[in-house]
Amino acid sequence: DQQVKQNSPSLSVQEGRISILNCDYTNSMFDYFLWYKKYPAEGPTFLISISSIKDKNEDGRFTVFLNKSAKHLSLHIVPSQPGDSAVYFCAASDNSGGSNYKLTFGKGTLLTVNP
Amino acid sequence: DGGITQSPKYLFRKEGQNVTLSCEQNLNHDAMYWYRQDPGQGLRLIYYSQIVNDFQKGDIAEGYSVSREKKESFPLTVTSAQKNPTAFYLCASTLDTEAFFGQGTRLTVV
Numbered sequence: 001d002q003q004v005k006q007n008s009p010s011l012s013v014q015e016g017r018i019s020i021l022n023c024d025y026t027n028s029m030f031d032y033f034l035w036y037k038k039y040p041a042e043g044p045t046f047l048i049s050i051s052s053i054k055d056k057n058e059d060g061r062f063t064v065f066l067n068k069s070a071k072h073l074s075l076h077i078v079p080s081q082p083g084d085s086a087v088y089f090c091a092a093s094d095n096s097g098g099s100n101y102k103l104t105f106g107k108g109t110l111l112t113v114n115p
Numbered sequence: 116d117g118g119i120t121q122s123p124k125y126l127f128r129k130e131g132q133n134v135t136l137s138c139e140q141n142l143n144h145d146a147m148y149w150y151r152q153d154p155g156q157g158l159r160l161i162y163y164s165q166i167v168n169d170f171q172k173g174d175i176a177e178g179y180s181v182s183r184e185k186k187e188s189f190p191l192t193v194t195s196a197q198k199n200p201t202a203f204y205l206c207a208s209t210l211d212t213e214a215f216f217g218q219g220t221r222l223t224v225v
Contacts, residue, residue: 009155034214041124043205043216044158089157091214102148102173103207103214107157 003027004092006106014114019077021109023090026071030092034103035064035075038087047088048075080113087111117142121206121217128193128200128224136191136220138206144215147189151175152203152219161204164189193222200224 005024013019023033031052036044050057050064050073057064063076077084090106119140128134140147149161160173164183178197183189193200201224206217 006157036216041203041219041221043119043121043207043218045216046214091158102160102163103158104160105150105158107155 002107003030004090004104004106006088006090006109008109009107010110010112012112012114013080015082016079019075019080019084019111019113021075021077021088021090021111023073023075023106024071025073025092027092027094027104028071029094030104032093033064033066033073034091034093035062036089036091036105037084038089038108044089077111080111082113082115085111085113119206119208119215119217121204121220124218124220126220126222128222130224131195133195134193134200134222136193136204136206136222138189138191138217139187140189140206140208140215141187142208142210142215143186144208144210145186146209147183148207148209148214149173149179149181149189149191150205150207152205158205161191 003026034049035047037047038044048059048062048064050066066073087108087110089108091103122137146165148163150158159175162181164170180192204220207214
């Protein structure tokens with residue numbers, strides 16, 4: 001049973017436009033959410049996170065929105081750049097604030113930003 | 116420079132052989148993890164360790180073993196019992212609400 005779902009395996013956008021990556025979760029105990037970016041043959045790198053007490057968190061071109069009632073979060077990248085082309089993983093945790101916890105990942109969405 | 120080091124980056128082994136993947140961190144993190152990535156499967160948790168000399172199975176532990184004799188090191192052994200070992204393996208450690216990942220090891224069994 002997949003607790004974190006990224007239903008779009010891939011997304012293609014034009015440079016300068018907005019990229020929206022979506023993520024749904026089923027476990028109501030999840031209270032902290034993170035987005036990771038991953039290039040081929042490399043480890044994921046942290047992008048942005050959001051606690052369940054917030055509905056929005058912004059960091060430069062990246063904004064994450066959380067809708068707890070719908071168990072849905074999304075990552076917005078504005079404007080998209082070719083260097084943003086990578087696989088984006090949504091992850092969730094049910095022990096925010098602690099140093100020892102497990103992340104549950106979605107399957108990832110491959111974003112391609114075309115020049 | 117603090118970080119997590121996985122070695123080697125690429126590893127080839129014959130079918131039926133055990134192989135050990137290295138993961139070392141100098142971040143002074145208590146918790147360390149091993150994930151496996153397959154196409155279309157995302158990242159799946161194999162084993163994790165929250166303190167030295169203690170570890171727990173993740174979602175797909177069968178065919179794998181780990182040890183945590185030192186805080187800095189969390190090696191993963193892929194045994195001959197693992198039916199489909201060819202994959203990309205990622206090691207991670209955590210601090211507060213962030214996970215730090217190594218660069219990964221691509222294991223190919225021929």
